[in-house]
Amino acid sequence: MNIEDKNYIRNHIKIYNSLTGKKELFQPINKKYVGIYVCGPTVYHDIHLGNCRTFISFDLVFRYFKHLGYKVRYVRNITDVGHLENERDDGEDKISKKSRIEGLEPMEIVQKYTISFHKILNIFNTLPPSIEPTATGHIIEQIDIIQELIKKKLAYEKNGSVYFDIKKYNKKFSSYGKLSHNKIDKLFNQKLKNNSSVVVEKRCFQDFSLWKRANDNHIMNWNSPWGKGFPGWHIECTTMSTKYLGEIFDIHGGGIDLKFPHHECELAQAIGIYENKNLAHYWMHTNMLTFNGKKMSKSTGNFLGLKDIIIYNKSFHPTIIRFFILQSHYRSLLNFSYQGLINAEKGYYRLMNAIEKLKHFSTKEKTKTNHYYSSTFNIIQWIKDCYNAINDDFNIPLLISFLFKASHIVNNSSSVINNMGCSDINLWNKYMNHFIFDILGLQTLSLEKNSSYETSKKFKVLIERLIKFRIEERKRRNWILSDRIRKELSHVGISLHDDKLC
């Protein structure tokens, strides 16, 4: 296996497919292309860390396929249609509600939180998707698809709303529930069983809406063959994913909380329209980020935003939060904790120190060019191990353990490194950078650990002069003064680490 030849690595990627419950060999539909669709946010509030986890996880998938040389089309939607807070007819939609609270037009709310969404993800160093379609930008396409479903008798209109007919669909395709393994007759809904006009309207309570009639108070509405209304939640994803990726594409992703009913309904709609057996070959679901042991969720109030991550007046750089998130596998539950962040921060600096050291090794002149094989460290094997870890359903925690192993060798075994050829060290350096920066998407922090302090220019100059002064005093062996300055600086959060005096 030639490490520089990515074909071998490309042919050995395994992905856990939620649809089958198994890890499967990844085989793209078109050899050189990968199509990914990920469900994006409803833009009516600042996204919280739980949302970020999912987008960071898929950012890694996107980065990895790109790194391997695939042409990736990553589509992630923006839900900017105000869906109802619950299925009751008199319910208010989330965007309207927010616009009432903030005194803005619904589309102002959408604009504000779309910008915020991009800003937050940018802070986390996630790459923008290839296409980011909005639900409001695809009303016509959604209406077309709904009409198609009506034509196929898989949907029916009632009082200006259109519902997906699950019983008819199941009779024809018998596949509702294939993703979530739910059986329709076993589903229940306590709230809807109480007198609700929606239940009366629907033929079956599991039927879901494709188009909803707009009440007078519903500001966001569009003309349709069934009167003024707005599209249902699931139809936008079926419409936009297939518009940009084709009737069947490679990977469909999202948070595990969307698996049912959202993804199940997306799938049903797609099968109903295109009459294929599937919508995406691989369904990936990221697990939840919990806080106090419970899922982070806007509606319950149990969530943390980026601004909330401050402890003892200390904030964490977003790249530390990213590293914290990546240290657990995307399918595992991860509980947010400050101790976890502190641990991640220390580990992060350990890796960064190693990368700095390695950089110096690689710039040194070396004469040897042969690959160095030792019983303790084999660079080629190490690179393979790293790729194998990612290839095994994106096992990033395992990859990180290999990175720590490498950093351990950088720190510990200068004899090993001295025996290595120049090409090996360059290779090592190159792949450390690939893994840490290109794939994990971590960033170097330009300032020291105290970077979070808002420091004015004058203050910075003052500190620099004080430190310079202290160095002079240390050279004069004026320990009392230099220790005092160190202590005073530590009170304002600036810690000094002395080297040996020359």
Add this chain to the structure above:
RNA sequence: GGCACUGUGGCCGAGUGGAAAGGCAGAGGUCUGCAAAACCUUUUAUAGCGGUUCGAUUCCGCUCUGUGCCUCCA
């Protein structure tokens, strides 16, 4: 009630039918004017009960525990 998943040292978190990664903390050390940092070494773990097997943490069954979904949600 149904479906899906989970349980690993003090904490966080991987993997595996054949001597259990890694990080943090703890302990010891190197370095240092001192301190810190950095680095090195190192102690401690597979929820319980059965079964399959030469051998189970891994596979199967049961019990207990926790989580998500069956309104809106990443």
